[in-house]
Amino acid sequence: xxxxxxxxxxxxxxxxxxxxxxxxxxxxxxxxxxxxxxxxxxxxxxxxxxxxxxxxxxxxxxxxxxxxxxxxxxxxxxxxxxxxxxxxxxxxxxxxxxxxxxxxxxxxxxxxxxxxxxxxxxxxxxxxxxxxxxxxxxxxxxxxxxxxxxxxxxxxxxxxxxxxxxxxxxxxxxxxxxxxxxxxxxxxxxxxxxxxxxxxxxxxxxxxxxxxxxxxxxxxxxxxxxxxxxxxxxxxxxxxxxxxxxxxxxxxxxxxxxxxxxxxxxxxxxxxxxxxxxxxxxxxxxxxxxxxxxxxxxxxxxxxxxxxxxxxxxxxxxxxxxxxxxxxxxxxxxxxxxxxxxxxxxxxxxxxxxxxxxxxxxxxxxxxxxxxxxxxxxx
Amino acid sequence: xxxxxxxxxxxxxxxxxxxxxxxxxxxxxxxxxxxxxxxxxxxxxxxxxxxxxxxxxxxxxxxxxxxxxxxxxxxxxxxxxxxxxxxxxxxxxxxxxxxxxxxxxxxxxxxxxxxxxxxxxxxxxxxxxxxxxxxxxxxxxxxxxxxxxxxxxxxxxxxxxxxx
Numbered sequence: 001x002x003x004x005x006x007x008x009x010x011x012x013x014x015x016x017x018x019x020x021x022x023x024x025x026x027x028x029x030x031x032x033x034x035x036x037x038x039x040x041x042x043x044x045x046x047x048x049x050x051x052x053x054x055x056x057x058x059x060x061x062x063x064x065x066x067x068x069x070x071x072x073x074x075x076x077x078x079x080x081x082x083x084x085x086x087x088x089x090x091x092x093x094x095x096x097x098x099x100x101x102x103x104x105x106x107x108x109x110x111x112x113x114x115x116x117x118x119x120x121x122x123x124x125x126x127x128x129x130x131x132x133x134x135x136x137x138x139x140x141x142x143x144x145x146x147x148x149x150x151x152x153x154x155x156x157x158x159x160x161x162x163x164x165x166x167x168x169x170x171x172x173x174x175x176x177x178x179x180x181x182x183x184x185x186x187x188x189x190x191x192x193x194x195x196x197x198x199x200x201x202x203x204x205x206x207x208x209x210x211x212x213x214x215x216x217x218x219x220x221x222x223x224x225x226x227x228x229x230x231x232x233x234x235x236x237x238x239x240x241x242x243x244x245x246x247x248x249x250x251x252x253x254x255x256x257x258x259x260x261x262x263x264x265x266x267x268x269x270x271x272x273x274x275x276x277x278x279x280x281x282x283x284x285x286x287x288x289x290x291x292x293x294x295x296x297x298x299x300x301x302x303x304x305x306x307x308x309x310x311x312x313x314x315x316x317x318x319x320x321x322x323x324x325x326x327x328x329x330x331x332x333x334x335x336x337x338x339x340x341x342x343x344x345x346x347x348x349x350x351x352x353x354x355x356x357x358x359x360x361x362x363x364x365x366x367x368x369x370x371x372x373x374x375x376x377x378x379x
Numbered sequence: 380x381x382x383x384x385x386x387x388x389x390x391x392x393x394x395x396x397x398x399x400x401x402x403x404x405x406x407x408x409x410x411x412x413x414x415x416x417x418x419x420x421x422x423x424x425x426x427x428x429x430x431x432x433x434x435x436x437x438x439x440x441x442x443x444x445x446x447x448x449x450x451x452x453x454x455x456x457x458x459x460x461x462x463x464x465x466x467x468x469x470x471x472x473x474x475x476x477x478x479x480x481x482x483x484x485x486x487x488x489x490x491x492x493x494x495x496x497x498x499x500x501x502x503x504x505x506x507x508x509x510x511x512x513x514x515x516x517x518x519x520x521x522x523x524x525x526x527x528x529x530x531x532x533x534x535x536x537x538x539x540x541x542x543x
Contacts, residue, residue, distance in 0.1 A: 057382060058389060128381065151388045158392045165396045172408035179415030184422050198412060219413065220405035228400065251382070252389040256397060315382070
């Protein structure tokens, strides 16, 4: 009951919210083109790649509605560590002057935003902050050659991360409070919906892959990872303010999660695990010379696969939906919405499944790797 | 290209938030939730075991009850039979006693009737003797004057006697 209700709500939200985002996206290219002065006919065109990348990547602002730089958006705090801590609002970039710089080799023109006030001496190019040298940015082969300060800004993804964390704490604490208050009774409300998921992680993921005797220690990590990924996947599917950031589709996030799994695996690896890597029993020494490097690479490829799988799946989903919506603007005809909206809706629903599936897969494979690391010799 | 390059800022914040989340959830959410679920599982397990045990006990109890009931029934039947027999016996005894008494009463009545009859006969005889004497006296005093008279009187007396 709850699941179906939640499901219809999510679909409804998706449907309602996709419509305004279409409108805002429609206005975006023309105004941007007008602002960035030098006009050639190509820049007038709706740039699908630019639009999609803008939505999928991190930003220092949270765009709400209206066209880029002229519409309404939240400017998020910038925190730089560059000879001391510097904290200021990103509006000092977004309200700054847009500068065009010519690439000396390719002749390509790059536009970047010059920081003003506290942001003076820095520039924002493709949502990344660079330190100006000689008062400007230098490009070579299409890439900026300026130094980058350590950027600890509260970006769109970090904001979403905080929001997701608070939401997760709120949900789980209220669930815990239910059990504290009512003792060992049948679950009700949110607990009824979440308990099967908690038990799925505990029993089918942790216990099944790590083993009856040792799984308990790893359950908190697996549960946290599962719900962290699931919730942020779902938040990423919501196109308006609290959601919409492509957090779990960001390589930094999946890198951290994979790193955590790697560290757990390495630190809980027992003698049996390391012997299988460095001196696999029953393998002659000449073959071991080949085997050992492969096994060592294997330690790292497993979490790298985890990292890429989650990142690629979530980002791909976002790209497909955005690409389908873009069909309308590429063809400049509202009639295309008859095709692109149902297809985007279909992919959105598929993404809901993927959101759960990827959370499950990440946790399950983490448990599998941990299970291999703590497995006792049985031959 | 920068899509697949990690960003140190986000990496830092993810690490911080995730570690805090792990700590807080492990301490204040996962532990109580899993403990409660475990406790409930234990409770259900115990309840099921108890139910099986109780069922067996109930069956035992029922069998015992039936046995007791059967015994009670048998006892009741025995008591009823005894009572019936006793009642019949008592009635029989009473009847016999009554008959005996009645016979006794009849007997004594018969005896007393007989005695009374004898007494009456004796009395009558005595009176008769008196009458005879009276008559004889009368005859002797009056009518023994002639032979004929004597004879007629004698005959008359004899007739009277015979008539009596």
